[in-house]
Amino acid sequence: MTAKEAEPKKYRRIGLYVPILVLLLLAIGWSVFWYISATITGREIGAWIKREAEDGRIWACPDRSVGGYPFRIEITCKEPSFSGPAVGIPMAGKLAGIHLVAQLYNPKLVIGEADGPFDLTLPQDGSHTNVNWKVLQISVRGEPDTLQRASLSADQIEVKVALPNGSSFNARADNFQIHLRQGDKGQHASDFAVAGINAVSSDLEDATGISAPATLQANGQITQINAIGGATIAQMLDRWRLAGGTLTLESASLVQGSLNAQATGSLRIDAGHRIEGRVDLTASGLGPVLQRYGIAPQLLDIGGLIGGLLGGRAPAPRSGQIRVPLTFERGQLGLGPVRGLAVVPPLY
Numbered sequence: 001m002t003a004k005e006a007e008p009k010k011y012r013r014i015g016l017y018v019p020i021l022v023l024l025l026l027a028i029g030w031s032v033f034w035y036i037s038a039t040i041t042g043r044e045i046g047a048w049i050k051r052e053a054e055d056g057r058i059w060a061c062p063d064r065s066v067g068g069y070p071f072r073i074e075i076t077c078k079e080p081s082f083s084g085p086a087v088g089i090p091m092a093g094k095l096a097g098i099h100l101v102a103q104l105y106n107p108k109l110v111i112g113e114a115d116g117p118f119d120l121t122l123p124q125d126g127s128h129t130n131v132n133w134k135v136l137q138i139s140v141r142g143e144p145d146t147l148q149r150a151s152l153s154a155d156q157i158e159v160k161v162a163l164p165n166g167s168s169f170n171a172r173a174d175n176f177q178i179h180l181r182q183g184d185k186g187q188h189a190s191d192f193a194v195a196g197i198n199a200v201s202s203d204l205e206d207a208t209g210i211s212a213p214a215t216l217q218a219n220g221q222i223t224q225i226n227a228i229g230g231a232t233i234a235q236m237l238d239r240w241r242l243a244g245g246t247l248t249l250e251s252a253s254l255v256q257g258s259l260n261a262q263a264t265g266s267l268r269i270d271a272g273h274r275i276e277g278r279v280d281l282t283a284s285g286l287g288p289v290l291q292r293y294g295i296a297p298q299l300l301d302i303g304g305l306i307g308g309l310l311g312g313r314a315p316a317p318r319s320g321q322i323r324v325p326l327t328f329e330r331g332q333l334g335l336g337p338v339r340g341l342a343v344v345p346p347l348y
Contacts, residue, residue: 037104038066041073057084068101075100088232093120108148111139122162126164133157142182147190150180171201174213188226188243194221204256209292214256218251235348241269249279258285267328273346275328284321 042064049059061077068074076099083092100112117132132154142148154176161169175197183189198213205211227243230236245268252263265279327334333342 015138034069034073034104038068038073041075045075052084055084057086069129071103071104073104073107081344085231087230088234088235090124091120091122107138107142108143111135111137128162130160131157146182148182149182150300151178153177158249169201169203171199171203173200174198176232181219184223188225189221189223190225191219191221193217207292208256208259209288210257210259212257214254216254217251218249220247220252222247237269237348238273245269246277253314258287259289260284265326269347270330272331273348274331274344276330277328279326281324281326282321288320 015169021144045064047186050062052059057228059079059080059082063078065076067072067076076097078097079094080098081092081094084090089229095114095116095118098112099114102110103143114136116136117130120131121127136152136154136157138150140147140150142150156172156174157176158172159170163169173196175195176199177193177195179193183191183192194217196214198217200213204214217288222245224240224243224245227239227245228236230239247267249263250266254261261281261283263279263281265277267275267277267279270276304344315321327339328344329339329346332340333344335341
């Protein structure tokens with residue numbers, strides 16, 4: 001065999017290694033890309049913590065790591081803590097841990113889990129809040145200046161609040177969820193949904209007179225969400241008011257034992273910093289609630305008739321159901337055309 005006859009076989013053998021070399025180069029390139037992304041992520045977190053410290057808010061993460069190679073960026077922080085002013089109130093908080101994940105090919109979506117408990121203390125009055133859960137998951141989609149979606153879901157959540165005067169508030173639920181979604185861009189709106197499943201609270205039981213778990217749900221929209229900002233709660237609410245912000249309840253409900261209450265309406269803040277708007281309430285199974293406040297349950301049907309007449313509607317179609325339109329106007333609580341049932345104080 002001549003040298004010319006052997007040469008093509010040599011080239012064919014070299015061709016076998018070309019795909020391997022390409023894959024090797026891609027792996028090296030991807031590794032470099034992941035390393036740079038992870039390094040930038042770590043630096044950005046450090047820079048953000050530094051900027052917050054300049055404003056008096058101290059964030060700390062004594063045990064932080066960045067991983068997830070090759071397709072994800074994972075950030076794990078054990079025992080993160082915070083101290084400093086938030087909405088004008090000095091506070092200090094601590095979380096057992098948090099784990100966040102973002103895919104390199106979809107960095108706008110961040111999902112994660114948080115480990116409880118979460119402790120929050122207000123140094124000014126010494127009040128303390130402890131929140132614990134079995135599983136807490138979060139997800140955020142968007143960019144730093146544009147939030148598209150955000151969700152939080154917690155299973156077996158329990159809240160304990162201890163106030164300086166010795167009183168306390170305790171509540172628990174099988175599941176708690178809150179969801180936010182970008183709404184009408186022209187109105188800078190955000191759609192929201194909140195739900196508490198099988199919630200138990202002694203304060204709620206005292207208010208309704210019903211010893212049973214409750215399910216609470218609310219869906220609606222908040223407009224001019226971009227205007228909410230400021231160093232204090234009062235500033236945040238006033239900027240929202242000046243921008244013409246509204247809170248719309250598309251549906252809200254409370255189901256507890258025999259009680260079934262539904263509400264829809266729209267609320268805002270008036271020039272006197274008071275709630276303004278209307279909420280239409282429909283409720284059934286009010287017997288225990290009426291007894292709790294010393295009202296004879298037999299008056300329920302009469303109340304349904306009066307509520308229907310005051311609301312300009314036909315009486316409730318079912319016995320035991322009442323429909324009541326509540327209005328908030330010029331600092332007065334109204335029932336249909338009747339005004340001045342109670343004074344509505346300023347929010348701030």
